[in-house]
Structure formats: structure tokens, C-alpha cells
Amino acid sequence: MDNTTRSELKYRGTQCLNCKIPLESSDRFCPNCGQLNSTKKISVFDITEELMGSVFSYDSKLRKTLTALILRPGKITSEFIKGKRATYTNPFRFFFSITILYFLMISYNSDFSSIDEFWNNELLQDSLHIETTLQQIKDASTNKEDTALIDSLITKYSPKEKNDNLDLDPKAYFAELEQKPMFNSIYDKTVYFFNGIQAKKYRQYEDALSRLKIESTLENKTAFSIAKSSYKSYHHPGSFFENLVSKLPFVIFFYLPVFSIFIWLVYPKQKFYYIDHLIFSFHTQTLFILLLIITFLIKWFFNINLHWIALIVFLLYLYKSMRGFYKEKRFKTIVKFIYLNTIFLILALFSFSMILFVSALTY
Numbered sequence: 001m002d003n004t005t006r007s008e009l010k011y012r013g014t015q016c017l018n019c020k021i022p023l024e025s026s027d028r029f030c031p032n033c034g035q036l037n038s039t040k041k042i043s044v045f046d047i048t049e050e051l052m053g054s055v056f057s058y059d060s061k062l063r064k065t066l067t068a069l070i071l072r073p074g075k076i077t078s079e080f081i082k083g084k085r086a087t088y089t090n091p092f093r094f095f096f097s098i099t100i101l102y103f104l105m106i107s108y109n110s111d112f113s114s115i116d117e118f119w120n121n122e123l124l125q126d127s128l129h130i131e132t133t134l135q136q137i138k139d140a141s142t143n144k145e146d147t148a149l150i151d152s153l154i155t156k157y158s159p160k161e162k163n164d165n166l167d168l169d170p171k172a173y174f175a176e177l178e179q180k181p182m183f184n185s186i187y188d189k190t191v192y193f194f195n196g197i198q199a200k201k202y203r204q205y206e207d208a209l210s211r212l213k214i215e216s217t218l219e220n221k222t223a224f225s226i227a228k229s230s231y232k233s234y235h236h237p238g239s240f241f242e243n244l245v246s247k248l249p250f251v252i253f254f255y256l257p258v259f260s261i262f263i264w265l266v267y268p269k270q271k272f273y274y275i276d277h278l279i280f281s282f283h284t285q286t287l288f289i290l291l292l293i294i295t296f297l298i299k300w301f302f303n304i305n306l307h308w309i310a311l312i313v314f315l316l317y318l319y320k321s322m323r324g325f326y327k328e329k330r331f332k333t334i335v336k337f338i339y340l341n342t343i344f345l346i347l348a349l350f351s352f353s354m355i356l357f358v359s360a361l362t363y
Contacts, residue, residue, distance in 0.1 A: 011040040065089045069287055073317055074324025077280045091282040092253075098289045099249040105296055170212035174220070186223050193227035255351050256281045262343045266336050267326060284321050288314045315341075 007028055016023055016030040016037065023030060027037050065088045068076040080088055173192070177185045193208060202208040205224045209216055233240045256278070263277040291310040298304050318341075322333050 006038040006040045006042070007036055008040075011038045013037060013039040061087065061089050065094065066290075069283060069290075072324070073287075073321040074280075074326075077276070077283050077321075077325050080279060080283075081276050091279050091286070095256075095282045095286045095289070096249065096253055098286055098293070099252060102289050102293050102296070103249050105293065170214055174212070174214050182219070186219055186226075189220060189223035190227045190230070193224045194231055197227060197231045251351060251355050252285075255347065256285060259344055259347055262347075263340060266339065272326075280321070280325055284318055287317055 009025065012023070012025050012027070014023055014025070015021070016033065016035060017039070018035040019030060019033045021030065021032050023037050029036055065076070068079070068088065076088060077091075080091065170192075174189065177188050180188070196202055196208065196212075202211050205216075205221060208214075208224055209220075214220065260274065260278040260281045263281065264272070264274045267277070291314055292307075295306045295310045298306055319333065319337055322328075322337060323330075326333070328336075
């Protein structure tokens, strides 16, 4: 900072303490690395003063960014691309920070453990109720055919762990599976490992190898990892969704560059570069996340759900942003607006499906 006591003339040196290049007494900052030219020993007061200066400096940039983002759709992107960058916060860092804040708010306000409790207690109680009722019907029945039918239903609805294929000779069974196509083999091995984990015969891969007396192969390790992740996801869905939510900011951050390719395809290449579309995407999606934060807070404090209104407001904002940034006529903008929103929805569904699938396998 310029106005700290450390920048006074009497504390200036003749050499930068950071990069060691020669300095003049008139140099308040090093022209090479930008460090303050000061030989004064730093104190707690100096650190506090610099920290507060940084906070207020960022606060000023943040205020200007929010004002331009909300009140001048598309214009902030135009100004940022033309070089007015010191005025506004970095669009990528700002989007990432806002997105993490939003998902932290969701995680804080969501009781994912209650999903686990419901899944492991309520559904188990329902299963026990079905089994008890069937047992009572069986006790009251004298017909052998009815008794046999009820026995099969009790087996089907029993909450006890299933042990399908666990009575087979593991070594012979796995040797037989090796003759099948790879994906079929991995699937059957995954089912076998899943049943073993569910029956609490083993928890770790090494324990499974030792108990089953089978060799360690890439296929076996893959099947066991999938089985273990599937078991955890099935028995602890709340924890699984909590883990999934924590990854979404990173997924969205890397999803937008892909979406920007489709924007790049429909606009003149001589007027706009790919990076221009990318910055535009981050600016508009930042506004969308801000709307979600506002609706979340309204829902939290007043129990009023405004998510549909937020979506309509965002779509209107997106149209105005496209008009403000790309400066095309209404008809062209509307056609591209429909096209880009369709692509966005398809990519979003595909990305969410992929992250759901990958998370289930790696959880």
C-alpha cells in the first residue's frame, strides 16, 4: 500500500529485498517484482494495515463487479475483454468462489445423515413388518402349497443379507468367469464381491484375496472397488449425496469451457475468440448462482420458494446479456438463445449423469 508508514522516504532502500535489483529512493515499488521498497522492520500494525487495505481494495472491486453484472447485462464482459480488468474481479475466481459458497450453504442446511437413518431404519422396519406378517400367515395356514409360497416370499423380503453364489468354490468360480467377455466377467465378480461385503465376510481387498484364495489381478481389483463403492452408496445414500454435492462446484467449473465451444460455433470467428465466449459464460453463470443464493436465503428465512421466479429472471437476463455483448438483432439472438439453452440442458444432464455414475464407483 502507498499510504503505509513503511513506504515513507526515510525507509526506502537502494536494493529490492525480494529480487535484489538496484532501486532509486524515488521508487516506492520495485519495477521488477512490484514489492514495496521499504527497509523498515515489519510490525503487527503494518500487517494489520496492509490486510485491511487489501480487504477494502477487494471490496471495492467486488462492489463494482456486482453492480455491472446485475445492472448492465453483457456490458461487463465487453469491458473486461477490452482491457478494463483492474476495475473488476477475475471472472473465473469470482464464479468459483460464489459457487463454493452456494454449495457450502446447501451442505450446511441439508441433513444428509437423516437420509441414512431413513434408509437403514425405516426401510428395515418395513421389511421386518412384511416378514413378520408373512410368518403369521404361514403359522395360520394348513395348506402345503400356501406354506411353500409364503416361505419363498419370506426369503424374498427378509432383511437378512443375501449370500447368492457365496457357497460356490471361489477359485473355481473365478476361473470360470475368466472365460467370459471382460465386461461380463467384471459384472459377475462385482456381484460376488458385493454379496461377500454385505455378508461381512471381508471389507478390504487383501482380506477378500486371502479368504477366497484367488489371485490379485487388475480385473479383480476393479470389480472389488466397484462392489465396495456400490455397497457404501447403497447403505449410506445420505453420505454419498453429501460427497456428490461437494464435487459439483469443480464439475461446473470444468463444464463451462465445454459449453463455451458450442457458443463459439454459432458466432463469427473474426469478431469473437473462444476466450470471449468463455468469459461471457462465467459472467452469466455467476449471476445465476447469485440468484440461487438469494432464493436459498429467502427460503431459509421466510420459507418462500422462489426458484421458478429465479429461473425466469435468469433467462431474461441471459437474453439481455446476449443482446448486450454480441449486439445481434432480436431474431438472431432468440434463435441462438433457444439453441444454446437446449445444448446447455443436454450437456448438464449428461455431466450430472456422468458425475453420478463416477461418484457411485469411486465413493
